[in-house]
Amino acid sequence: MNKFKYYFILLITTVSLFSCSKDDAPAEITPPRDYAVQYATDLTDIEEYLKTYYITVVNHAGFQDDQDVTFTKIATGGTQPSIYSYLKSPTYPKLLSRPVKLHDITYTLYYLVLREGTGISPTNTDGILTSYKGDYLSRQKVAEVETLTATFFEESKSPQQFFNLTTTITGWGETFPEFKTGTYSSNADGTVSYNDFGAGVMFIPSGLGYYNLGSNSIPAYAPLIFSFKLFEINRLDSDGDGIKNFQEDINGDGYVYDYRNTANYPTTPTTTPDDTDKDGIPNFLDTDDDGDGVSTKTEITNANGVLIPFEAIPACNGNTTDPARIKRHLVKCN
Template identity: 75%
Template sequence: MNKFKYYFILLITTVSLFSCSKDDAAAEMEPPRDYAVQYATDLTDIEEYLKTYYIEEVSADFDIKITKIPNGGLQKSIWNQTDYQLKSRDVKLHDITYKLYYLVLREGVGRSPSNVDGVLAAYKGDYLERITTSGAAALTAVFFEESKNPQQFFNLTTTITGWGEAFPQFKTGTYTSNADGTVTHKDFGAGVMFLPSGLGYYNSGSATIPAYAPLIFSFKLYEINRLDSDGDGIMNFQEDENGDGYMRVFATGVPNPDDTDKDGIPNFLDIDDDGDGLSTKLEITGTNGVLIPFADIPSCDGNTTNPDRIKRHLVKCN
């Protein structure tokens, strides 16, 4: 009898645990929020932040300190200050149009990346959250990550969308190599981007970043790395057919301006982007109209210019 009771209790416990696991899994599978509804909330939070925080300091090396305006404070908010340009650009994604705010601390003097290049950038990241203290909820910027001395390039095709949308608005600077192996960067582009969650991690979150959190990144753009994602001999940024500095993977509801043969694959990922059955690398000709063998095409690494590098029109390496 006691043995029967033991197995019965074990069975009930197992069923209960299994039921709890199913309930937890069901909770985790909650469908994502509507993009338009969430964006409205994010935009409200971002604009409130811009109107209630001020730029306390920008160092000589363009490190920025942003602080909340205290009650009764007379500091000019980011929204109202005139020392630096607060700009915005429209980003069409998820069947809505996002407004991406960004603050220009310095534009930079070099080259601008496209949204499908690599960037070497220092950055500091915060997310916005309403934190309740003493019964009142206050919009707060919560630090989550910082990279002061970047050692590798970020491929903008694999980062969050907001990075690919903001970085092309800035330029690189110059640098000198030091005897101790370090590098000193000067005149680089520096700014702050304010991203709604739809241009960030949205419902997935990341590490300590909650789902649906708007993001703030202060950054310095040191260098760019031109990429050739489809290996066709033409760098990604050179396959920007409409010349707006951005390549589109998807163009919702309208033809993709960067998809020449309209096959649904943008040119920078299409080895035959004119759809004639020949690989693009076999169609690169010089100004004299003579085919340039693929193996003879100089590397377009951003440090050289090859005026004979042509694909339907003259393109250059910078």
């Protein structure tokens, strides 16, 4: 009797397991859209937004709302200047764009400069302290009329932590190096006042954002709009070789890339300016930048085991300091 009950329970359990497996079969996965096709749609939406909305900017130096920006749709017959009207303006606000090569296509990344900033610029591999407000663009039908709508999804007014630009969406890393920090001071109540910081708005195609994955309340394939203020920079050393990432930007343009990422770079560029030994590893991720078999960290450590600051490493003539050195990076003297 006990044996019969055992086999009966085993049979019921087995049937249940197979039943669950069948009912819970994974849904069919839809392949991502073609990047070039989706980008054409995104660019149309972004440029329509730029041409049909105007901005209002708060100038309130020393206060939290300084350089806050509001977007409003231009009513039929309205005379407000569109965002697009500031394209290449000689004064601020100024709408600019830069080409971003990714996925074997060249994106146009628009960004609006409200204020450039007075301090220093990050590279696309630094940490940044920034406040921001994010919206996404989508097409919505109301009474059979399709309209382009911006939907709010997130805001951070008082940032408490740095964002590593190597782990944010690509659009952030491609925009922030175009801006500079400002100054700041501590207040008696423990708050911080920021002044003269860089402030702007970036208009990001989905291929430089979350693309087919989306994020939380952001739908897939949504172009993004971020207004932001750049407060401070944290210089990072990704490979731990004692030389900061920004010092491994050989051509000094503010951007370094890892072309080993074949998802982003299906075709390797013919020139890789930030890779001294041309081994395919960019200097900011290469622990042996000159490819001589000796780690960079070892080569810049003195007899007492203390790292020599980048700026103090002697040039090859042995008696002067040359921060640029050869191609702005460590190369052994012959």
